Amino acid sequence: MGILNVTPDSFSDGGDFLDTQKAIEHGLEMAQQGAAIIDIGAESTRPGSKPISAKEQIERAIPVIEKLTGKIKIPISIDSKDYEVVKAAIDAGASIINDITALSDERTAKLAAEKKLPVILMHMQNSPATMQLEPQYKDVVKEVLDYLLTRAKAAQKAGIEKEKIFIDPGIGFGKTLQHNIELLQNLNVFVNSGYRVLLGTSRKKFIAALTDKEEPKERIFGTAATVTLAVAAGVSIVRVHDVAEMIDVVKVANKLRKQRA
Secondary structure, three states, X not given: OXXXXXXXXXXXXOOOOOOHHHHHHHHHHHXXXXXXXXXXXXXXXXXXXXXXXXXHHHHHHHHXXXXXXXXXXXXXXEEOOOHXXXXXXXXXXXXXXXXXXXXXXXXXXXXXXXXXXXXXXXXOOOOOOOOOOOOOOOOHHHHHHHHHHHHHHHHHHOOOOHHHEEEEOOOOOOOOHHXXXXXXXXHHHHHOOOOEEEEOOOOOHHHHHHHOOOOHHHOHHHHHHHHHHHHHHOOOEEOEOOHHHHHHHHHXXXXXXXOOO
C-alpha cells in the first residue's frame, strides 16, 4: 500500500503532495512502481495534530481520487475517520476504507456493508492530539488485540464480511518505543487472530529512536527491517512511503520466508 498524503503537515511528507497535480503524479508513480493499493489521506494524524473539517479534507482528496481513478487499475483507499469524507471518496471512486478509529462512526460501517467494501480497523489510544503524551498499558499486545477483535466483530455485526476486514495494531498511535517493539515482536498473535493484518511502520518516529535518523526520509532502511519482519510473520499489507524500495524487500522476504502450514 503506497501512502499519498495530500496534507501540508504530515510527519514525513507534509506539503510534498498538497498540490493536486503533484499528488496525481505521485499516485501514478507509485502504481507504476508496483503498489497494490494507493492510500489517500487528507488530514494529518501525526502526534499532536489537530483535526480539520470534513469540507477541507474533501477539497484536498476528492480531485485526486477522481483523477487517479481513471488512470490506474489498482484500488484506492481513503484514510479518514469522518463519514462525510469517506462517503465523498467512495462516490469519487475509492473502494477501501482505512479508519484510524476502527469504524467508530456507525454510519461508516453501514456504508461499508452496503457497498461491500474492505475496511482497515486500526488501534489508537486516545486521539492524535494526545496519544503520545503518556500512553500506558498493562499488556499492550493483549489490549490492542482485544480492542481490534471487538471492533472486527462489531464490523461483522454491521454486515461487513469477515474476509473484507483487516486489523492494524497502530504502530506509533498511542504507544511508547517499548510498546511498538512488543507489538512488532508479536505480530504472529495478530496474524493468527483469524483476520488479515495491515502494518504501518514506514519512516515512523520509533525507527529514529533505534537508528538516530531524525529526518523521516532517512529511515528507509529501518523501515525495510520492519517490512521484512512483517512479511515473515504473514502480514497481508504493508503501508509504506517508499514503494519501489519496499517492493524489492517484500519480493525477497516472501521468497525466503517459511510458508505457514
